[in-house]
Amino acid sequence: MGCDGGTIPRRDELVRIKKKPEQKDKDAELAFRWKHCTIRQLPLQPPVVACGLGRLYSKESVLEGLLDRDTLPESAVHIKNLKDIKNLNLTPNPAFNGNKAEKGDCYVDGGKSPYICPVIGLEMNGKYKFCFLWTCGCVMSERALKEVKTSVCHSCQQPFTEADIVILNADGDDLQLMEERLNARKIAQKSLKKKKKNNESTSAEANEKDEVPKKKIKKEEKSTIPKKNINRNEAEDPAYRKAKESYSVAKDPKASEVFKSIFTSHKSAVDQDRAHWITYNPFYN
Secondary structure, three states, X not given: OOOHHHOOXXXXXXXXXXOOOOOOOHHHHHHHHHHEOOOOOOXXXXXXXXXXXXXXXXXXXXXXXXXXXXHOOHHHOOOOXXXXXXXXXXXXXXXXXXXXXXXXXXXXXXXXXXXXXOOOOOEOOOOOOEEEEOOOOEEEXXXXXXXXXXXXXXXXXXXXXXXXXXXXXXXXXXXXXXXXXXXXXXXXXXXXXXXXXXXXXXXXXXXXXXXXXXXXXHHHHHHHOOOOOOOHHHXXXXXXXXXOOOOOOOOOOOOOHXXXXXXXXXXXXXXXXXXXXXXXXXXXX
8 A cells, every 4th residue: 555664554545535726815706806807897886876775886887887788797687777776985095005006025915905095084995894775876884874873864965764775795684684684675656756756647637627618718719709890900991991892082081173074973974075084086076
């Protein structure tokens, strides 16, 4: 068996057993989740957004995924439109120097985060729970919400409820809680839309009912008003009077005798021997 020299073999040297899977570095995994987009797995680029389940995305990658839904992973399929995400109001970390190149001659702290809690200053690197408010999008640590109990946002003073709190990068029971709150939020939005539609329809019906009696009143007023002479303006016009068959120049008191003598209806035309000036022909008269 090759045990020369007094060596004692162990069991794992003689019996083949399954190798244990390599364990991931938890700190590196946390740093990756909090610094990279869930869709593209690339570093987060502002503006940073989050969904109702608390997952972080770059807004650019979300827009690209909505345009081509085949590129969306299973973790982001629940995003149907821009209403399913919220722009995050993040507080930058003044001690973060992420833009500097790593030379390899010194220790690099991977736990440094580009963002911190605006209330207590904790770094948003996954070691502490962070959450944001769905009403305003402000990000803060869960410890800050518990220590300073209030129903108003610490940053923008906008009111919120317990259902508006979304835990970032939630796992386990927290993830189930976020799913329940997301479903409840969608149901509330649908009920609000139905109420708005019902209110609009009732207001439209009320306006129609108000318009119908107004139309009836107008018709009654028109029927009660006595009919006036339609041709009143025409009757008052002297030019229109002269165009009628019953009009005679000889009977017009405003016409002069000289003007009346031109027409055949004048007295002088009755005693005239020759034809009228219009029908006068010198060869025959």
